[in-house]
Amino acid sequence: MATIFSRIAAGEIPSHKVAEDEEFYAFLDINPVAVGHTLVIPKAEVDYIFDIDDAKLGRMMAFAKRVARAQEAAIPCKRVGLAVMGLEVPHAHIHLIPITKESDMYFGGAKLSLTQDELAEIAARIRKEYK
Numbered sequence: 001m002a003t004i005f006s007r008i009a010a011g012e013i014p015s016h017k018v019a020e021d022e023e024f025y026a027f028l029d030i031n032p033v034a035v036g037h038t039l040v041i042p043k044a045e046v047d048y049i050f051d052i053d054d055a056k057l058g059r060m061m062a063f064a065k066r067v068a069r070a071q072e073a074a075i076p077c078k079r080v081g082l083a084v085m086g087l088e089v090p091h092a093h094i095h096l097i098p099i100t101k102e103s104d105m106y107f108g109g110a111k112l113s114l115t116q117d118e119l120a121e122i123a124a125r126i127r128k129e130y131k
């Protein structure tokens, strides 16, 4: 059965898309720890990020870098932090999080409660800066 993230990349489940190319898809995390919290996934299903072959992992990181540049331009922050856990969804994903302080990347606490309209507006802002 396809993972929820495969279904998002295929457009079967709605998401707030930030960017995409042939191999990768970026969209807002539905329970963000910070404004602009984005997930980058490979369209082809793989659970564990370190099972991705070196060349593709390099392309995934280059794609994430372009997304991060767009986040930096769109969201007030000091830099974009990167995390990989994958304990919840068995489809490799990189968390890209605009941060100004260390605690902005704390995953164990309360998440931001943003409306769908707010998420749509944030995604549009990042999308506009994606090159």
Ligand code: AMP
Pocket (backbone or CB within 6 Å): 004, 015, 028, 029, 030, 031, 032, 039, 084, 085, 086, 087, 088, 089, 090, 093
């Ligand atoms: P983890 O697998 O531990 O890296 O966490 C999975 C992340 O995916 C969490 O931050 C969730 O909020 C996020 N997530 C789960 N389902 C969705 C969804 N349908 N759309 C966007 N983000 C999601």
